[in-house]
Amino acid sequence: xxxxxxxxxxxxxxxxxxxxxxxxxxxxxxxxxxxxxxxxxxxxxxxxxxxxxxxxxxxxxxxxxxxxxxxxxxxxxxxxxxxxxxxxxxxxxxxxxxxxxxxxxxxxxxxxxxxxxxxxxxxxxxxxxxxxxxxxxxxxxxxxxxxxxxxxxxxxxxxxxxxxxxxxxxxxxxxxxxxxxxxxxxxxxxxxxxxxxxxxxxxxxxxxxxxxxxxxxxxxxxxxxxxxxxxxxxxxxxxxxxxxxxxxxxxxxxxxxxxxxxxxxxxxxxxxxxxxxxxxxxxxxxxxxxxxxxxxxxxxxxxxxxxxxxxxxxxxxx
Amino acid sequence: xxxxxxxxxxxxxxxxxxxxxxxxxxxxxxxxxxxxxxxxxxxxxxxxxxxxxxxxxxxxxxxxxxxxxxxxxxxxxxxxxxxxxxxxxxxxxxxxxxxxxxxxxxxxxxxxxxxxxxxxxxxxxxxxx
Numbered sequence: 001x002x003x004x005x006x007x008x009x010x011x012x013x014x015x016x017x018x019x020x021x022x023x024x025x026x027x028x029x030x031x032x033x034x035x036x037x038x039x040x041x042x043x044x045x046x047x048x049x050x051x052x053x054x055x056x057x058x059x060x061x062x063x064x065x066x067x068x069x070x071x072x073x074x075x076x077x078x079x080x081x082x083x084x085x086x087x088x089x090x091x092x093x094x095x096x097x098x099x100x101x102x103x104x105x106x107x108x109x110x111x112x113x114x115x116x117x118x119x120x121x122x123x124x125x126x127x128x129x130x131x132x133x134x135x136x137x138x139x140x141x142x143x144x145x146x147x148x149x150x151x152x153x154x155x156x157x158x159x160x161x162x163x164x165x166x167x168x169x170x171x172x173x174x175x176x177x178x179x180x181x182x183x184x185x186x187x188x189x190x191x192x193x194x195x196x197x198x199x200x201x202x203x204x205x206x207x208x209x210x211x212x213x214x215x216x217x218x219x220x221x222x223x224x225x226x227x228x229x230x231x232x233x234x235x236x237x238x239x240x241x242x243x244x245x246x247x248x249x250x251x252x253x254x255x256x257x258x259x260x261x262x263x264x265x266x267x268x269x270x271x272x273x274x275x276x277x278x279x280x281x282x283x284x285x286x287x288x289x290x291x292x293x294x295x296x297x298x299x300x301x302x303x304x305x306x307x308x309x310x311x312x313x314x315x316x317x318x
Numbered sequence: 319x320x321x322x323x324x325x326x327x328x329x330x331x332x333x334x335x336x337x338x339x340x341x342x343x344x345x346x347x348x349x350x351x352x353x354x355x356x357x358x359x360x361x362x363x364x365x366x367x368x369x370x371x372x373x374x375x376x377x378x379x380x381x382x383x384x385x386x387x388x389x390x391x392x393x394x395x396x397x398x399x400x401x402x403x404x405x406x407x408x409x410x411x412x413x414x415x416x417x418x419x420x421x422x423x424x425x426x427x428x429x430x431x432x433x434x435x436x437x438x439x440x441x442x443x444x445x446x447x
Binding site for chain 1 (some may be wrong): 395402
């Protein structure tokens, strides 16, 4: 809802008030990721251009994950800094909008005015958080969330595999054990087995299945050291993955299954049409069922406990 | 966003290679080449349309297989026939030199920043069924 930006800035007393010329530097810089109001909702967006027009800063924004057709010029009052607190706000607005669809435009106005003042406070909060030792980059949480939530893949992991994941957690974090490497079958072998199994059943879909499996392998190799390891496994990994060896030729089903927990976040970076996304979801689910069916042969029933003494007390702190 | 190698290149050379098979029956030149050409144009138009959704820059880097999968599906839906990944890549090659493109993977914060795996709380809740 394109309420004229002047009203808002007058209310909030925050952004450039009407007749005073704007400062030389814009509040938002080109390339900066921001949160932007579009209608009653808040979306993640990127500032493409910033210009002074009619004595006001105007920003050309692209809504992330949305078609370029939606790109538009907006005033400062439509934007918020991308902070964790503002993202929380974004989510709560999302919820509210979901709850009742007949929102009066007045409400979004209020929310707008309020949030632009809050934005300043939020910045302080975030700073405090950071100094407490949370090294997390401010916008890292946002990339995942954003206004495209509805389009995210949902991967319902079958219950027996969920239990597998909990056992996996327990072995490593509670019992101080590790998965002995290299595993057999490896991730690569499991993927190949699945492709064989699928091509026998239905050769026409094999090509697209193959592409998806390659995608999984590619994600796995990149994601393993970055996000699929518990802290206690890091040392083992740095010893096992050397000389450009692909993790998918060493690790097995235990770690592959963890990837599926993270998969929705990764796939959120790819813009995929809804119908195709549904098909992809089916394919991923089918693969999980295959893992489940072979749970006894693919997954370890007991982890390796020999490294207990070595691993203890180490890596407590970083 | 600077996508390198965006230059379209004329596709004249490819045209020759298309009618290699059927040496015994030389096609009446104008009659058959016209629809064939039209089909090619249609194919290219659809591909370019698809690239709006699946940007070529994503064909390099970590997401490439899923983007390629998206393109395969897009064309399959449009023409109601199967497209292999090689076929799609060959088509793309008429417009882009994919190898020259640089990934935008650096923009993906979560993959450039080591973070310990943590199982979401919901997994620890006992589920009936």
